[in-house]
Each structure stands twice: as C-alpha cells, then as structure tokens.
Amino acid sequence: MLYPVGSTSDGPPFGDASADARIVYQITSVATTAEQAEWMADKVRAGMLARTVLGYTYPITAVGYVVMSRELDKEEGVTVASGVYSYVQRFAIEVTALG
Numbered sequence: 001m002l003y004p005v006g007s008t009s010d011g012p013p014f015g016d017a018s019a020d021a022r023i024v025y026q027i028t029s030v031a032t033t034a035e036q037a038e039w040m041a042d043k044v045r046a047g048m049l050a051r052t053v054l055g056y057t058y059p060i061t062a063v064g065y066v067v068m069s070r071e072l073d074k075e076e077g078v079t080v081a082s083g084v085y086s087y088v089q090r091f092a093i094e095v096t097a098l099g
Contacts (some may be wrong), residue, residue: 001026005084005090020096024073029087034078041087045072076095 005024029040050057074090
C-alpha cells in the first residue's frame with residue numbers, strides 16, 4: 001500500500017522554475033508471515049534505491065520535474081496485528097521544477 005505522507009518546499013513557492021520539494025511516501029508491505037513482509041520490504045527498498053553506473057535502476061519521471069535524490073526516511077520493521085504482518089517504510093524523494 002502506498003500513501004503520500006506530506007511534502008515540504010525549499011526556496012521560492014513550488015511551481016517556480018527554481019523551486020525544490022521533498023516529498024515523503026509511506027509504503028506498507030502486508031503479508032501472512034513475517035518472512036513474506038520482510039521479503040516484500042526488501043523488494044520495495046531495492047526498487048526505490050537500487051542504482052547502476054548510469055543512475056537509479058528504476059527511474060521516477062514526473063512531467064515538469066526532475067528527481068534529484070531518494071532516501072530511506074524511516075523503516076519501522078515488522079509488526080503484527082490480528083495475524084496480519086506489516087512492514088512500514090518511508091521514502092523521501094527530492095524534486096526540482098524544470099524551468
């Protein structure tokens with residue numbers, strides 16, 4: 001499950017040609033076992049942060065913006081409630097407007 005958590009901007013108002021923003025997304029992997037939840041979280045982490053010599057393995061494209069960086073903002077690990085296992089991760093994506 002993917003949730004937008006919030007964003008902050010830096011510099012001029014976002015939308016201005018030289019504005020930057022940090023956008024945080026939470027991804028919750030849900031499974032029937034702790035091992036499955038950890039496996040899915042590993043896949044998410046690799047999908048967001050894996051790199052090659054040319055850059056990120058999986059590019060993020062947004063019309064009018066360029067992604068400057070990505071980082072793992074928070075990782076809570078496995079929790080269980082009513083027999084359902086979940087693994088929460090938050091990733092921050094820094095973007096700047098193309099001008």
